[in-house]
Amino acid sequence: MAVHDFSKEQRDVFDDQHRELKDILRDKAGAEAGVAVKKFDVAISEFAWEQVPMADTQKALAEAIHLANDRKFSNIYEAFLNAPLGSKKEEAKARDLLCQAHGISTTSYRPRKDWELVRAAPFIALQADSYWKDSPEKVLQLASSLQDRGDNYAESGRTRTMDLAASDTTGKLTELLSQYYELYDQSEEEVQARRARGTTYPWN
Incomplete structure (x- = not known):
C-alpha cells in the first residue's frame, strides 16, 4: 500500500x-x-x-x-x-x-519511475500556479494534461501541453515539461541508473 x-x-x-x-x-x-x-x-x-x-x-x-x-x-x-x-x-x-x-496499515514497493512521475505532476502544476496567478484555467488545463496518459504518450498531446507552457515567458515551465517527458520515456532500468549516478530532477 x-x-x-x-x-x-x-x-x-x-x-x-x-x-x-x-x-x-x-x-x-x-x-x-x-x-x-x-x-x-x-x-x-x-x-x-x-x-x-x-x-x-x-x-x-x-x-x-x-x-x-x-x-x-x-x-x-x-x-x-x-x-x-x-x-x-x-x-x-x-x-x-x-x-x-x-495511522496507516502498511506500505508496499512501487517502481522508482512511478514514484518520480507521481511527484513530478503536482510539482509542475504548483510551479505553473505561481507563474499563472491570474489564469487558473491554464493551471487546471496543464494539471489535467499531466494526468492524461494519452497526452503524455502521444506527440500531439505533448505538443499541446508544451504550447500551453510556452505562454510562461520565463521558460521555466517548458524546461520542466521537457524533463517530465524525458522521465516518461525512460525505462525503470534507466531511472535506477540515473538515480545511482546521483542525477535528479527538481521534484526529487
Whole structure:
C-alpha cells in the first residue's frame, strides 16, 4: 500500500499530521524552511513507496523531529526513531511502528519511475500556479494534461501541453515539461541508473 492506496480516513490522518509538522518546520527552519520541508516530504514519500532502506528514513526523520523540537511529534515518532535496525525482523518491526505513527496499515514497493512521475505532476502544476496567478484555467488545463496518459504518450498531446507552457515567458515551465517527458520515456532500468549516478530532477 502506497500513499495513493490509503483509504480516505487514512489519507486524511496522514495528510493532516504531515501538514501540521511541515508548518512547524517552516516556522523553525527560517531561511532553510524550503529545504527542511522538502527533505521531510521526500522521506515520508520514499518510506510509503519503499524506495530507501529503513536506516535512511530513520535518519531523515530524526533530523526533522530534532529541528521541529515539538513534544507532540517527538512522542509520535519516538518508538520508531529508537527502534533497532540490525536485522530484517527488526526493520520490519520498525516499519510497523512508523506505519502506526502515520495511522496507516502498511506500505508496499512501487517502481522508482512511478514514484518520480507521481511527484513530478503536482510539482509542475504548483510551479505553473505561481507563474499563472491570474489564469487558473491554464493551471487546471496543464494539471489535467499531466494526468492524461494519452497526452503524455502521444506527440500531439505533448505538443499541446508544451504550447500551453510556452505562454510562461520565463521558460521555466517548458524546461520542466521537457524533463517530465524525458522521465516518461525512460525505462525503470534507466531511472535506477540515473538515480545511482546521483542525477535528479527538481521534484526529487
